[in-house]
Amino acid sequence: MRGYYISVNLRTGDLENVRNGVIAVCEDEGLPLIQVDPAERVVDNEDRLPEGEDWYGIIVSGSVKPGWVSVYVDDWKDSGALAKWLSAKLSVPTLEMWVAQDTHWGYTYFENGEVRDRYADDPSLVAETPEEEPLYKGAPDTLAPIAALAAPEIAAALDRGRKKAGEFAGIALSGFCDTVALPFERAFISYEHFFTDDPEDYIPEHPDWPNFRHLSFRLPDDRDSLSG
Secondary structure, eight states: OOSEEEEEEESOSOHHHHHHHHHHHHHHTTOOEEEEEEHHHHTTOGGGSOSSSSEEEEEEEEEETTTEEEEEESSGGGHHHHHHHHHHHHTOOEEEEEEETTTEEEEEEEETTEEEEEEESSGGGTOSSGGGGGGGBOOHHHHGGGSSSOHHHHHHHHHHHHHTTTSOHHHHHHHHHHHHTOOHHHHSOOHHHHHHSOHHHHGGGOTTGGGOEEEEEEOOTTOSSSOO
16 A cells, blocks of 8 residues: 555544444534445445445444544545544544655544644644644653553654654554554555455454444535535
């Protein structure tokens, strides 16, 4: 795979709550639910998806220990809005992870609909001005309550990310995922890649694959995405 991978990861083991939260958020935004399908039924047979182009897809994973559920959006530009809305509606810590061109990565961390922390291995790529770059250095103490390791280990993982910026992102990203006990495979895939990659390549990496669901929503006439 190569491209832009993005995931919205909620620190909870309550899978049904996340699915229902996704449906509620989309309906709040004027996108009614059309159908829910096991992801394994639609990724290799898109004829089972709604006809036409006036619908929007979201994949919700199963739950993995110690309590993560991942959500993947049809349009990656919607992920930040969805992460914000879900963290507010469900009161669940939410970590939006992104990877760009396999060489850069970062995250935005939300609590109760508010951004609590940001990180980019190269802040100059995402900050609008040099003065904003410190906002993307990462705050290990803020992440520590949801992590598997203590703040110093998180800080070390973020520092390795900065040192490896521009190289293959998988190694540094994997180290960070270990600190928060988020399976690396959840952060190194996106909605479109579930359809364009060979399922035989990624299904073994997701032992909870039978619990993945594809949710299809109807787009309003004046919208082509979830957030605008």
